[in-house]
Amino acid sequence: MTFWLELLLGLLDDMFFAAIPAVGFALVFNVPKSALVYCALGGAIGHGSRYLMMQFGLSIEWSTLFAATLVGFIGVLWSHRFLAHPKVFTVAAMIPMVPGVYAFNAMTALVEINQLGYTHDLFASLIENFLSAMFIIAGLAIGLAMPGLFIYRRKPIV
Template identity: 55%
Template sequence: HFGVPIVFATFFATCVIGFIGVHLSHRYLAHPKVFTVAAIIPMIPGVHAYKAMIAIVQIHHYGFSDTLFEQMISSFINTSFILGALVLGLALPGLLFYRQKPVV
């Protein structure tokens, strides 16, 4: 709706989930993963990974094509960047709140 690319939107959403998970873990004395894992699972980029795998199968079956190769590479790159955004966004709140040394 706002024109934000999916990688940045995933990163911001995962950061929000991470901060909420850390807050709830302090409040209910539980591990943050209890609150964050269920919220992160629907964000895993299954469609992009599926498109990449289908492109690989079609390249193997029909032979090399520039369009199929481009689709495969772009889907793999999207999948990789979205997974990276999930990892960084989920790790960031824990790194900020559970840090032993001061940030500044």
């Protein structure tokens, strides 16, 4: 019982704190006031679903891809309902999943290699963090493009 309670509290915490930057970036992107709630909800759904997938053993890269795809399809659903472009809802909702820590750690390792000289540990840290950041960013980009690949096709898939 404790596992499920900790999971639920962690999920609620994750979703609440993911909604804040989603709304902040939506304001920066001049999203209409009526869509701010949906941007916050999209950020919370995306980050929360990534959190859940990671808690059940999926890597952060794959979790980000699936969460971004989920947010992309939800954004298309909302865009049909509110007659707006899907990017109004989805771009700001993806921002909380941007891998800032991995990119920062990669740059820090690069600067330390420049200052202190090459070591295997610093280079391994640089490569590991850089590749994680790039794969997470690729997951966000592909997940954001997925609805367009499936819903807005001019030719049938088969």
